[in-house]
Amino acid sequence: MQKTDFFISYTEADKKWATWIASVLEANDKTTYLMAWDFKPGDNFVKNMHDALRNCERFIAVLSARYMGKVYCQAEWTAAFTRDPSSEKGLFIPIRIDDYQPEGLLAPIIYVDLFGVEESEAKERLMQITEKGIPRTKPGFPGTKKPRFPGQLPFNNIPYTKNHHFTGRKEILNELMGFLKPGESNPNSIVLCGMGAVGKTQIALAYALNNGYLYDTIWWVNAEYTIALLNSYQDLLLQKGIIKKNISYEESDILQSIWGWMSQQPNWLFIYDNAESEKELAKYLPRSNTGHILITSKSPEWRNVEKIKVDVFQPQEAVDFFSSFKLEQSIDDAKKLAKELGYLPLALDQAAAYMLENDKSYQEYTDLFKKYRLVLFENVEYKSISYEQTVATTWNISLDKINKSAKQLLKLFAFLAPDHIHKDMFLQSSEYLPEPLASVVRDELKFDETTRDLTRYSLIQTDKGQFRIHRLLQEVIRQSLKDKVQWFHHCVGILYKLFSYGQYDMETWDICARLMPHVQSVLTHEELKTETEEIAGLYAAGAQWLHHTAQYEESLEWHKKALAIREQVLGPDHP
Template sequence: MLISPFGDMLKAFRKRKRISQRALAERLGVHHNTIWSWEQGNYLPEGKRIVLELGRLLGLSEAETRQLLEASLTALSPHWSVPYQRNVFFTGRGTLLDQLHQLLHTDHAVALTQSYALYGLGGIGKTQIALEYAYRYALEYSAIFWIEGETVESILASLGRIAEHLQFPERGDSDQQRMVAAVQHWLTTNGTWLLIWDNVEDPELLYQFLPPTRQGAILITTRRSSLGTLAHSLELSPMTLDEGAAFVLRRAHLNKAMRSDESKPHPSEWGTAQELVKVMGGLPLALDQAGAYIEEAGCGLSDYLQRYQEQRVPLLGRRGTLGRDHPHPVTTTFRLAYEQVKQQHSLAADLLCLCAFLAPEGIPEGIFLGRTASSEGTADRIVTDLYQFDQAIGALRNFSLVQRQPEMQMLSLHRLVQVILQESMSEQEHMQWQQRVVHLLNAAFPAVTSDTGTEIWEPCEQLIPHVMACAVTLPACLQSQEFAELLLKAADYLDQRSQYERAKSLYQQALQIQIQLFGLEHPHVASLQSKLAYLYRLLGNYEQAKLLFQEASHVLEHALGLEHPEVAYPLEGLAMVYYEQGKYELAEPLQQRALLIREQARGLEHPEVALSLNRLGNVYYEQGKYELAEVVYQRSLQIRERAWGPEHFRVAGPLSNLGDLYREQGKYELAESLFQRAVRIAEQALGPAHPDVAFTLVSLADLYREWGNSTQAEELYQRALAIAEQALGPEHHAIAYPLHGLALLYQGQGQYEQAEALFQRALQIREQRLGQDHPKTAQTLHDLALFHQFQDKMSEA
C-alpha cells in the first residue's frame, strides 16, 4: 500500500462533510470502489477536473481545493522522469504558466506536437518555470520526461534515464542508437506526454534526437530568441517588482510577518525588497543569490543593498552554499556568454561592450551606423553593412544578451550584463570603450541652434538617456572637448524643452571640462558661462546669472572685440536680468547695444535680430512705451515668419507679446486673435504641456478676465497653473502669474477666501524668487492691499 497524503486528506474532508464513500462515488459518477481506492492510496484521480469536482462536492474552500490538488501530485504522472525537486521558493509567474497551460494542454496535442520555447537571458528563470509547470500540471499528461539539452552527452544520458524508467530492453544496450530509437518509437506510438528540453544551445540537436512524427507536447528552454520551425518562441521577462519582492523575502526567510496567503509581506520590508528588485533588474538568479546571502549571513535587506553598492562583483559572483539548481552565479553566467559571443562574432562582442556604457533601455540602432572615424582621427569600429549588423545582433540574441525592437529600431539589455561587462574590463579598456561611446553619441546628437525646429526633438529625446548615463558614469580623466560638445548639445536641447534642472547639470559639467581644457579666460568658457547664466535667470537665480553674464562679457570683449556677435549674448542676458528685476532703465541700453551688434554682424533679417527685437519690445512695454514696443514686435514677427514660416513655434512669442500690448490698450478683439493663434502654434509645435503654452494661456486668460468672460478665464488660468507647476515646479517665479490672475478673477466673483489664498501664495513666491523690491512683487502686494481694503469696507457695511 502506498502512503498517500491525497488519500488521507480526501478522507478527512469526506468525513467532515459526513458523506459515505459510496455516496460520494455516485455523485462523482465513478465506480463505487473508486473513493475507497483513492483513500487507500492504490491510485490517484486521472486529472485535475476530477479533483476540482471533488472539491465542489465536498464544499471545500479555494485554499482547501488547492491543497487537495497539490496532494494529488504525490504520484505525479504515470510516467515521471524529472531529475529536480519542486522549488519551494517559486513565486509569481502565474500569467505565463496559465499561458503555457493553454498552449500545451493535451487537448491541443491530438494530431500534432505542440512545441513552445521559453527563451531569455541566463538566470531569468526559464528552467524553474518549466519545472513548476511540470509539477503543477503533472496529472494532465500520461508521461513527463526531462531532457538536459545542452550537449549530445547530456541528451543521451537523459534518454537513457527515460529508457530505464520505461524498462526498455535496449536500456543497457552498448549501442546507444538502439536505445535512442526505442525512446523515439515510444514517443511516436504514445500520446498526451510532455517532453521538456532544458537549456537547448544547438537547435540541430533537436532535429537529431526528436522522432519525425510524434503526439504530445514539447516545452523547450533556451537562450536563443528563435528556433526556426521547431517551436513557437515565448520571451521570458524579468520579474515584476511585486513578484521579485515576494520572492526575495521568501528566499531570505524574511516573510514571517506575511499573511497566511503570503500575497503581501509586512510593509517594513516591502519597500526595501522592491528597491533590491530594481537594482537587480528583476533577474531571478540575482535575487536568489541575494536571498541566499541574506539567509546565510544573517543580515537584512538594507544591509545587503549597502554591501552591494560597495562590492557589486563579489556579491554577484557568490552563488551561495546551496545553489545547486543553477550551478553558476550571475557573474560567471554572463561572462561565459560574453566569451562565447566573442569567439563566434567579434563585432557582436564590440557592440555589447558599447551598449555596456549606455542606458540599458531604448538604445537607437542608428548610433552604430554613423561615421567611421573619431574626431581625434583614430580608427573606430563602425557598422556600415546592414547585413553584418543583423548578423552581429543575431549572435547576441542567440544568448539573449540583447533584445531588439525592430519596429522602433531600438536595442536593450539587462543592467546586470552592463555591470559585469564593465567590471571585467581593465582601466584602459574602460577608457577606450567610453571614448568610443562619447564619439558615437556626439556624432549622432543634432546641434540645437536658433534655426532648428521641433523636427530634431525625437532623435534628441532618444539619445538623452544615454548622454545622461555618460554624464553620471564617465570618470574625470575622460574630460575631452568632444565630451563637452556632447554635453552642450544635450543641455541646449533640454533647455529648449524647458527641462531646466537637467540642462543645468549638463551645462555645469561641460563648463568644468572647458575650464580644465582652456582656462577661465577663453572665449569657449565665456560662451558657456552665458548659456549657464541664461538658465540661472530662468530659474530665478538672478545674482548668479548676473555674475556669470558680467564675467562672460568681459572675457569676450577682451578676446574678440566689442562688436563681435558673441558679445551680444552676455549683454542681452544681463539686460534680461535687469528687466526681470524691474530695472528697465538699466536693461534698455544693454538690449539696444546687443541688437545693434547683431544687426551689424548678422544682417537686418537674421533670426537672432528678431530675438533681440522681441526682448527689446518687452522692455519698452514695461516702461509704457507702447508705440516703440509695437514697432519692434511687428518687425520681430515679420523676420521670424519670413525665416521659418507662419506656423513655426518661434512665431508664437512676438504674437503673444503683441497680444499683451493690444490688451493693455483695450484692443480686445485684435488681442484675442493674436493670443489664440499663438496658443494654437505653441500647442502644435511644443506640445500642450510646455511652459511657453502656459504663459500664452495666462495672457489669454487675463484678456478674458478683463473682458468679462469669467468662465473661460478661470479654465485657462487653471490649465496654465497645472502646466507651469508640472514643468517648472510649484515654487518657480512664473507660477505667480496664473496665481495672481486667478486671485483677481475670484475677487471679482466674490470668492474671497480662494482669492486671498492665491494672492498670498503669489506674493510669497515673488518675494522669495524676485525680491521685495521687484515691480511684480509690488504689484501683487498692491492688489492684496486693495483686496483687504475692499474686505474691510464690506465688513463695515
C-alpha cells in the same frame, strides 16, 4: 438507478485525480458515480448525467483551472450548486487539485485542498468529508491496477527538487496548460525562451511538478550538448530494459529506440532544458505526437514550435518572491531593491540568500549593492539552490559564444542607457567605432547578422530598430573589460557626433530627447574620464538641452563642467 453517496464531476484532463478520489472513498465503504467507470459505450450521456446528479447524495467537483474552463463541467457544478448554495448541508464539495483559486460563487465555499500534499495527508483530508467507518478494500474497476495517487510524480528523472520560493508566473503556467492539453497533439510542443537568469528552467520544473498527474512519464533532457541529450535518452532506455548496460550504441540506434518507445507510450512529457537552437535540436525530437514536448532556450528563433517569451519579474511578482523568504521588513524597501536588481529572478534569489544568511535588511543590502555591485553575486556561498549558475556566470556562457563584432557592440551597450538604443546611432557614427564593427555596421546584412547573434542568446531584445539590454548584464560586461577607458571614449565619440541642440531647430529636439538618457549614462562613469574636447562638447550640448527642458540647476552644473574641461584642454587664455 441506485442512490450513490458521491457524484464525482471532473474534466478528462483530471481523470486520474477523479479515479483516485473514487477509489479512496470506495475503499472506505462509500459509493461513487464516475463517468470513467459507470458510463458505457452507446449510453445516452445527457440522460445518464441527469439521472446520476438526481440520485447522488453529495456532489464532488474536482476543481482545477481546466475544469472551470469546460462548458459541460460548468453545467454539472451549477446544477449541483443550486441544491445547497449556502453550503450548510455539505452537499456540494469542491476538491482543489491544482493552483487554482475559486472565484465568483465558489469563492466563499471551503474546499478540500489536495494540491501539493503527500498521499497520506491527501487521504486524511479526503476522509474528512465523510464519516469514517471500518476501512474495507473493494475491488477496483475490473482489469485495472490500484490508481496511482495523482499528487505523486510518475516515472521520472527530474533533477531538481521543488522550489518552495517559486512565485508568480501564473500567466505563463496557464498558457502552458492551455497549449499542452492531455489527449491533444496540436500543438504538442512549446518553447520557453528568454535570456539567462529569468527562470525558464524553474517554470518548466513548476509545470512538471504541478501537472505530473497528467503524465505516465516525465523525462528531463539536458539539451545543451548533443552528448548530454543522447545520454538522457540512453538512461531512459536502460531503465525500461530496452537496451543493455556496458554496450556501445550508435546514435541512430538510440534515436530509433527512443522514438519507437515514444510512439507506443501515451501521456509522456519530455523537457528539453537549455536547447541551443531549433536547428540543432530538431533532429533529436520525438517523431510521434503521443506526448508533450517542453523546451527551454535562450534563443527566440523557433519557427515550428509555439513560443512563450519569459522576461524578468513584474514589480509585484518580485515583491511576492522576496516575501516568500519571510523577510519581514519594509515593502517599500523591497520594491526599491527589486528595481535596483532589474527584477531579475536569479539576482533576487541570490540577494535573498545573502540577506537571510547575514541578517541584512532590504535597505542594507541595497546599500551594499550600490557599493560592491557584482562582487555580491560572486560568492558561491550565496549561490542560489534553485539555479546552477551565478548572475555573472550564467551570462558569461553566452558571451563566450558570440562573434567579435557582436562582442564589440555589447561593450558599447554596456555604457549606454539600457533602453531605446537606436540602431541608426552606430551607422551615423561609424568613424568612432573599432574594426571589425565599423565595417559591419556599414553593411546592413552583416549588421543584421551581428545583432541576430545577440538576440539568439537573448543578450539583447529588439523592437522596431531599437535594442534593450538588462542593466545587470551591462555590469557583467563592464566588469570584464580590461580596456574600459577605450570603450568609454568610443561611446563619447558616438554621442558627441550625434547630440546637437539647436534652439530654433525643432528637428534637433527629438534627437536630443532620444539621446539624452545615453549621454547621462555615459557621463556617469567619472572614473574613466580623461579630459577631451569631445567630453567638454558633450557636457556643453547637454547643458543646453537641460536648460531647454527647464532643468536649470543641472544645466548650470554641466556648463561649469564643460568650461572646466575646456580650460584644462585648451588653456585658460584660449579665446
